[in-house]
Amino acid sequence: MRKIFFCCFLSAVLAFGLCQLLQADDEIPVGYQEAKPWGNQLLKVRRGKSYGLLRKSGEVVLNADYSRISDLNCYGKAILQKGSKYGVISADGEILVPADYKALYDFIPANQLPKDSQLAAYGNARVSLAEFSTLDTLLTDAKYLRFKKMSSEVDYIIDDHANIILKDVSDIVSLPVNGMMRWWMNYSTFCAYGYYNIDSQQKTTVSSTFGDNPQNLKGMTDFSHGDFIGDIAPVRGDSSFFFVNKNGEKVKEGYDVQCNATEDIWVFRKDGQCEIVNSQGEALFADKGYADLHFPPADGDQSLMAAKSNGKWGVVTMDGQQVLPFKYDDAELLTNGLVRVASSGLWGVADLKGKTLVPCAYMDIEVGGDVAANACWVEPSDSLYHIFLIKEQKQLPTGYVYIYPFKEGYAWAQPNDSLYLNRSQAGDERYGAVVGVDGRTYFSTPLRYEDYPLVLDFIHKNGDKPLGSLEGRRLYLYMTRNQRSYRFENIIPEEEWDY
């Protein structure tokens, strides 16, 4: 009996020791069946069917009590799941939201919702809808989340440390902006919408579409109400737009259409004239009588805007000084001190001194940021893009189907040629060529736009000389060799070989 006991004991010791050795070689921490890197700092380990987190040193960060720990998203956040309850954890293992909630909902950009849920009424808001819970991987930075408590059918809004910021939410809501959240309640034939004030926890209804002109959210072709810029926000009423304050009270009204908006201002038209409404609710340019306003691009001169007065467009400064006279049918500010201008329905380009750089003779014009290139693209009546040489005031004859603006004297463009068109149709990418401002083709091998910077770099290193077709093909094959691999079973097509 003693011998049997001794043998069993010895076997157990040997087996344990062997396990230790094996596990030491495999470097899976003792007590776990699996270990994988999780982010840059931690290991996700599995014990049975449960998961936890360890530091590389073996220190336990999260006990293996969770049925799932999702991958980290690009914001360094992940879902924790314990049974049917959800929470949120950060990349360093900090539990941001305990796994206590029946469901978690991200605030999803409206244009990323399923197609039939993308409504004009939401504008460009990030919204949270009760039917789209976050089950797999968090989509956002989780700064705000909507959740459903276990014993309740209403939702709450929490911040990224599980602090409740809004209770009893039963509507479609948007991400908090300036302490306010938009809400919508949709019915079959009408809808209501308004704001939650997070500070006061007050819910206000600013408009509804029942009554004389009923329509539901899906029927709207424009946004319903906007986020707050400072202390005011625009609302679309039954027949006009108006502005409300954070208590839901109207402060300005009678606007018939929205012209434009930036992060700091709204532009609305009232009685045929535009007003810029800033975050303090002040109406700027009300006395100027501008019928419309266009603002410059983000990299353009922010002290200017294009304005419409008496049916004609010009350019003015933000304090109302005229820069370009009101003589155009349309005007758009570009970068580098240029303006696209239209006359009789055709476009041209002028500078801020009023000098015509490209005559108003084209259906479209594409001006790159590289004015020194002396060239832009114009689209005459043949619906193809042609190079226009500004100093020479000359349009080149070759037309292109698809183009990118000139930069550093070159542009990627798709010639109107079956070599490029057929190649583009065969796949889901466009293939083009590299064209110089002199109209010459510098690289004629069908080229994806993605590979254009590399070819451009080679052209520069080659003394800015055009490459022959064979030379170009060989270069392209060489440059893309890491993107191309083949199978033993297949015969490689001739166009994949340089010889």
Add this chain to the structure above:
Amino acid sequence: MTHMKPYIFLLFLFLSLGIYAQTEEIPYRRSSLYSILVNNTASEYSEVIKAAFLTMPLPEKYNDHDLSVKVIDTDGTPFGIREDKENRRFTNFLKKNHVASRLVSKWFLRNPETGECSLQQIQERGLYNASTFEREMAQRSARSEALLMDAGEDLIGNTYVLVNSIESADKSAGAKIAGALLGIAGAVTSIATSNSGFGNLGKFSADELEKFQKFKVRINTFLYQLVWDDEAAGLFYKEVYSDKPDVEKQKYFEEIRDKFQLKYIGKVESKAGKTDFSGLQDPMDMVRKACKRALDENVVDLAHRFEFFRPKMPLLSTAPLKADIGLKEGLTPQSRYEVLEVVTDENGRRSYKRVGVVRPKADAIWDNRYMSVEENAANATLGATTFEKVRGGDFFPGMLIREINE
């Protein structure tokens, strides 16, 4: 004093020649290589190995005869990869894709669209005087034929294909560092294409860098040689070569591609040893170094086994005897190198005549292995290996040395 002047002049002249010999790069004929990667896509390392292969420098003692197809994917370790015999799958791939004909095309810079060919590559790699070569070719004389035969034997016939199957050799480290390696795979592609270096791939913790230190590879390299005999040369020069666009010849070549062939020579396997990564912080450098060292090792092994595959390199200087080779070429104190004088006949054909034997000095073998400087290896900065004469006559810079079995 007057009678001393010629001697002073000669002394000055020899000193000048010596300085010239030590400072000028001496051109020499090299064999040509086309290197392919067989990439096991089932491996966690497939992307990083592919990136390393595409960005590591070619063996310096060989001309770059690469074609545009560099990577062949497989869904696992190729069958029979570790057996010491011809791999039929590799051979069939080379054959059905007419690789031999494409290597020939590249020698003659053949334009596949027009059929136009050029002898420029041959002239450059053969170190023929450009204007003389052009004139001789235009005259189509016995001398021009001799030059082409010379080129055929010494250049075109010394064209080789290396088919390399690269696998990770350290399974125990695999799962743990795969995540880190996969994390860089997304950036690897653009880096390989742009040749702009490693780029911003984020920081790795000390633990992860330590895990890269365990990365090891095993490479099985299969060697093929281009067959360039009288039949192949005759066929090409008579029926294919044209110095102008020629539609008929262009089409005919497409029909006879399979007449040009590769011959299987042999294979070697690297030792999957540990690579010293000291001095390296960049994980991609570590992977590249491990792959390059293993591949260089295989090239050396093949050269040991197959004499015709051994490179001939010039003596850079004669006092002392120095050559631009070292540990990368497998040099040891026991290595023996024959010294060859290049003899050119009246028609321009070259031959090589042994004039002596040298051996490396044990304490002066250059460590020219890939990234040896970064690891502060001993003798990494010598720049050349110093030799001593075993036997033979006078040696002059420009003479070639080639390893022998002795």
